Amino acid sequence: MSVPISYGSILRQLKQHHQNKLHAQYRLFSSTPLYWQKAPASTISTATSKAPTRKERLVVLGSGWGGYTLLKHLDKSKYETVIVSPNTYFAMTPLLAQAAVGTLDFRAVMEPVRSNGDVTFHHAWVDALDIQTRTLKLMPAYPPSFREVDPTVSLQEQQHEVHAQLQSQLGRNTDNGERLPHAVPPHSDGKRQARVALEEQSRAPARIPEAKGGYATSFKKPVHRRDVEGMSTASEVPSASVSPATTRGADDKLTQQHGMVHPDDLPRIAEAAMAQEQGRYYELKFDKLVIAVGAYNRTFSIKGVKENAWFLKDAQNARSIRWRILETLEQASHPELPEEDKRKLLSWVVVGGGPTGAELIGEIHDFASNEIKRIFPTLAPLIKLTIVDSAGAILHTFDERLSQYARAKFLNNRIDVRLKRTITGVEPGVLHIKEDGALPFGLLVWSTGITSSPLIRSIKGIKKEKRSLNLLTDDQLRALKAEEGQELVELAPPPKPGVPPNESRCTEEAYENIWALGDWRMMPATAQVASAKAKHLASILNGEMGELGSNSTAAAAYQDQRYFKYSSRGAMTNLGSSQAIFESPVANMTGRTAWLLWRGAYSWMSMSWRNRLLVPWGWLVTATFGRDVSRF
Ligand SMILES: Cc1cc2nc3c(=O)[nH]c(=O)nc-3n(C[C@H](O)[C@H](O)[C@H](O)COP(=O)(O)OP(=O)(O)OC[C@H]3O[C@@H](n4cnc5c(N)ncnc54)[C@H](O)[C@@H]3O)c2cc1C
Structure with missing residues (x-):
């Protein structure tokens, strides 16, 4: 028997089905029909979560060396494995300097986290941990999208509607940012921050870059990155800033570098501001937890570093450095730019003579002496490379002869090595050094070490090393319990930097279900240590060293194996x-x-x-x- 089909009825049914699904998860946000407010986290499951299972939920925080190595070695059939990271990839940090200058393609140094089977991934920041209730507070790392999507309305119509709604809510023309003749409704408190965002942006510099002597010589680089010391939770990100998660190419780069707003970005900025005000956090419960969130860049709170320097911690940083190097070359190619300005643009400075800084300046040198020399023959002689450090040697953690060898190589390559220097501040295009005065730059990469992340600082109930604020673990990598308010512990420094005193055993009380791949007795902050810990922990979690939680004598026999020992491979x-x-x-x-x-x-x-x-x-x-x- 044939049943007459009406396309209209199918569309209506589809729409109804879609509405029902949405209603189950969200309730209508009162002041606007376009946005939906999230129901309490406990009542919903996230879009990517798996079907209910009796397996214990193991949540891994971070997709870096610790988190991703653990994921690779974990027996995922044993747990409901969940990984939370603001990065959808693992970045091979030792090769980032090469990616920054194009020696390697970015694809070769990154691994997509979602490609791992049997794992649920949350593209989010963890902003809080509650040990008592085994709950994590997550903030999505992507631009929130809680708009109702109507399958019967075309995308173009939806965009048009969103534009119209935003214009009336913001009291601004989203095409040119101009104030609309009608007043903003006084009751729309929820949109206050969006309006503030627009006000702030309207005070930002004009779209024409700062003019100096008639030429564009903008060295300004405002950064609002969450991986830099001083920036912590999402709520501290300036309301109108463009978060790394929302970066989408050239326009955002321009926004970041010149502090200007492209009209196309207005709705997105407004939306981000509104999402922040409404709080699009959600919760995630865990049975077992592995904390591997790494560290932030350290700036020593020196004025202007965050705003004017580039960092090299992640693949996005490497992309940003690459973008800037090529930008300075194009800017310096302007036929009417005076040589003095060209030299300023082509002064590329690295602060920090550790392995990261040294490798980057070495790679930039190779790029300059090969491709730049061939493709920009008139600019190559104007390039000046400088590496600055407060210590008396570069690579000073290495044997003295190796460190001296490195310095001699750099000097031979005409890299200006400035040691025992004190940085007093950074302004757009100018690095202030106490001993030398002002050093102009077109690119300044800041690589002076790491500091603990705001999440680690905020955690209560786990012991932390007093100076570094790193989480402390026992010799099985389990987080050490602490009374609230008594988390900070003073530890004696290791006998030799980088050499952990393996022989000492830890007898302090630890959590049975929380592990941290942070420092234990101050091991070196390297990929080697993080991945060694992760592999060891994977063996423990896989049950290769006896089943966890088992009190049998057999499990006790494994205690010695579970003891993590580190031996450096160099x-x-x-x-x-x-x-x-x-x-x-x-x-x-x-x-x-x-x-x-x-x-x-x-x-x-x-x-x-x-x-x-x-x-x-x-x-x-x-x-x-x-x-x-x-x-x-
Ligand atoms: C350019 C560069 C070169 C290096 N070269 C070497 C080398 O040659 N050899 C070597 O041994 N070491 C090297 N290192 C050091 C090495 O990369 C680190 O020691 C290592 O990455 C530490 O691993 P981790 O897992 O603790 O942290 P990371 O690898 O930094 O990973 C941290 C992860 O946690 C995520 N995260 C951060 N905050 C949160 C949050 N709130 N919620 C959820 N997730 C979060 C991050 O996005 C990231 O995915 C290099 C580092 C850099 C930057």
């Missing part, structure tokens, strides 16, 4: 020009042999076979055809 730094240094307990190495070892080790350490192939392939392509200089 440290390496790539200096550029096919040179490196390698320090190990067995022997030290320098030059090309160390460089080959460096390349071999880091291509092998990639987390997937895809990248183990892509990394050497990328090196081969670069050696054959050179680095790409297109700016995208």
